Amino acid sequence: MNGGPETPPPLEGGDWGEGVVRLVPGTARINPSPPPPPSRGGGGSGPSLRVRLRNRGLDGVTLLVLPGALFVVALFVYPFLYGLVLSFRPKDGGWFLANYATFFADPFLYDTIGKTLAIAVPATLLNVALSVPVAMRVRLMRRQRLLTTILVIPITLGTVLVAEGLLTYLGPRGWVNRVLIEFGLSAHPIRLVHNYWGVMLSLLISGFPFTFLLTLSYVTGIDPSLENAGAMLGARAAERFRRILLPLLVPGLAITLALSFVQAFSVFPSAVLLGAPAGPTRVISIAAYTAAFEQYDYPLASAIAMIMAGVQVLIVVALLAARGLVFRGPASTGKG
Amino acid sequence: MLQRETSLGARLWAILVWGLVGFFILNLLGMIASVVVNSVGTRWFTTWLPAGWTVRWYVLAWNEFGLPDILLTTVQVVGAVVLLSGLLGVPAAYAMARRDFPGKRLILLLFLLPLLVPPITYGIPLATVLYQAHLAGTIWGVILANLVPSLPFVVLIMIPFVEQIDPRVEAAARVFGAGTGRLFVQVLVPLLMPGILAAMLLVLVRTVAMFELTFLTSGPTSQTLVVALYYAVFAAGVRPGQSIDAMAVVYMVTTLVWLLIALRFVNPTQIVTRAKR
Structure with missing residues (x-):
């Protein structure tokens, strides 16, 4: 906490206010996203799935990381693993370590x-x-x-x-x-x-x-x-x-x-x-x-x-x- | 301020260190100058400078190496890489800067690795996969391969720029009813412009100079300038050395112009210390 003398009171029960925003030094801790819509339907005893996900930092904005991350997985991680597997499958068949044996x-x-x-x-x-x-x-x-x-x-x-x-x-x-x-x-x-x-x-x-x-x-x-x-x-x-x-x-x-x-x-x-x-x-x-x-x-x-x-x-x-x-x-x- | 030492040993040491720096820069400039001089000289054997000056090596390089096509390919590849890495990288950087989610450290590692692993190491498996997908040899294969280091680079450069923006600005935009898309177009992109510009320029410079990945994934019709230069040097003897140097000068000018523009926005050390977090 960047201990200001008066921290703003938590809004709406505060079940989404904490731990969502990454603190930037010198700025107030205010959630940039709007409050979640009140959960529809009966019950209403616990927070909805959306609210619980948001409490852990997962919401629409977090999903923006996905295209980039998936791209790196597809064109960096996958080729590397593919190469690793391929290296154990020698072109002319045979023992799975044959390529490494050839090298050494x-x-x-x-x-x-x-x-x-x-x-x-x-x-x-x-x-x-x-x-x-x-x-x-x-x-x-x-x-x-x-x-x-x-x-x-x-x-x-x-x-x-x-x-x-x-x-x-x-x-x-x-x-x-x-x-x-x-x-x-x-x-x-x-x-x-x-x-x-x-x-x-x-x-x-x-x-x-x-x-x-x-x-x-x-x-x-x-x-x-x-x-x-x-x-x-x-x-x-x-x-x-x-x-x-x-x-x-x-x-x-x-x-x-x-x-x-x-x-x-x-x-x-x-x-x-x-x-x-x-x-x-x-x-x-x-x-x-x-x-x-x-x-x-x-x-x-x-x-x-x-x-x-x-x-x-x-x-x-x-x-x-x-x-x-x-x-x-x-x-x-x-x-x- | 620290006191400078004035003893004889300290002075000798300072002279030695500056002499070293001077010697390095002298050789660096000598290397660049000898390429430039050779590219505009006629005959150059056992003298300090060539016997005469000419531009015919540039004309020769322009026609013989097919420079117009190569430059067009380079512009297409670099343009696509800059645009796509920005479109994918800036939103990812925004999410990384603003949210703490489970697995964030893993994602950060995912973005760091392509910058730390040298391109030739992951380029060979990557080229193999791209050949299997029938993408290698085409311009799209080159673009995809070049995006692998560029996209994480944009993400890591943009994270601190996003963190500098006061979240209250975004909160205000949200209160007035802006969705994420509108928030980006009307609030974040204008505020992030200096960062985006710096990141795009650095990606541009890096992509123009990216040899290994382009070399491993390009075909005869999808060579960029640096790969064409490599093949020209590799087959030295087929063509006069001066025209290879003329091509090298064209490449140098292409790179350094953008570097100079980029340096108006970023500190030179940023080009190297991108991985420091």
Whole structure:
């Protein structure tokens, strides 16, 4: 209750007034819907079904959520379950785990997990490690808008354009190699595309802004008075970071890590365009795509998609569980 | 206000951090600029800039890649996705903001998941289902697939906007006899306009750039600009690289114009932190 001195008296016995409206801070608790019509017919001892449903928050307005929710069920939940079931029905018949057995027996297939992790894990860690100090610095800036606008560009342009841009920029005739040669750092162009490094650099270009903006939103959510108190008590910047900010930041960092990892793990266009899709950057999404749209083996493709989702869930759950081990102070949402 | 530290170490650290940011932005702008320069250059081998300037790569891209058709498809897909996600998403957001009902947390999770799971992971099962329904390959398959992340995105963006509206305004409209439909048309939509506009623009930008879902569900006649660009880069060598870059510039302009318009209404961080609740 937002304890005003005078709460309005409940209307009409008050059997529909409470618990229906979601409270908006600073507004009076008034039900936006009209009072229910008096129940017709005899009896009238208890509230009608409509009134009872409304007491639980179910009325005509609640039904507005249904079209959207049903759409997501039909085109997100159902395909996922369908894919799960399909993955247990191998194309050529046989054992229900045959697709998974195929995946884990063929090094060309199961190696993709290791190759994807070898790209995604360093990229994620590097992005987060770079984001934290930069966010710490940027939060003190008064005009952050220009920087955040520049950084949102690569996210908006998407991975395909970043891949095409890097092909030109990092290519043998691109400006990067031009600089290296002109300044005598290298005698001949360095190969930066169509290999592991091309994919890694594309994950940095499109991943760092994402990680940074996410980190920044968590950093600015920490109440600055906590740090001021630390400073007043004589803690230096490094100490304030380690003992005050970092513990408050850990829950947000865990989510940032999880989201950036999941993004990096599902790298697809840049692994094809900038990497060596037959060799070191044959990531798991390429394997799933090849199975589905080149071999037309949808059950195997579904199995690979499920394995991909499984690895992602495993890492995310591990990260969020690790977050629970660290102190979670109530002050982490100081900004409100 | 916090005291800045003035020791040598602190200054070096600040220089290092800003140097890092500068280096990143330099490379980012270099990447974009090299696409633009390459698309208007004639021959460009071992020099800083091309030997001469021309627009013929744009003419070539316009004719060879069938850009008019691709742009038309893109407009149709994006328009339909923006419209449908708004029509389904805004009422859902209204119900989520105004009512506490059993299973609300489950519904919220339902709307969060398509934003958290990467498109390529759920795109393959989704494409399989759409192929079975003979929808994949058509423009409707592309629209349906793109609605999967867009609709929850609209819902999650609109919930706080609805919560800002004083429920007494709605109560007054109800007292004067407005039904839910009229309440929406005459009271809520005008009040929610800034939020709706922001959500629609962000959906627009995201749909123009949505590669994975469109790629997995589109056929030869239902490619959007970003998918056509992917195929052009994938088959590099068939056509001159400059005309691919010309197409990339067309794509960049299409995306960035809308981004700039969207940024008048939203904070850049909102594009990323949509899932934070």
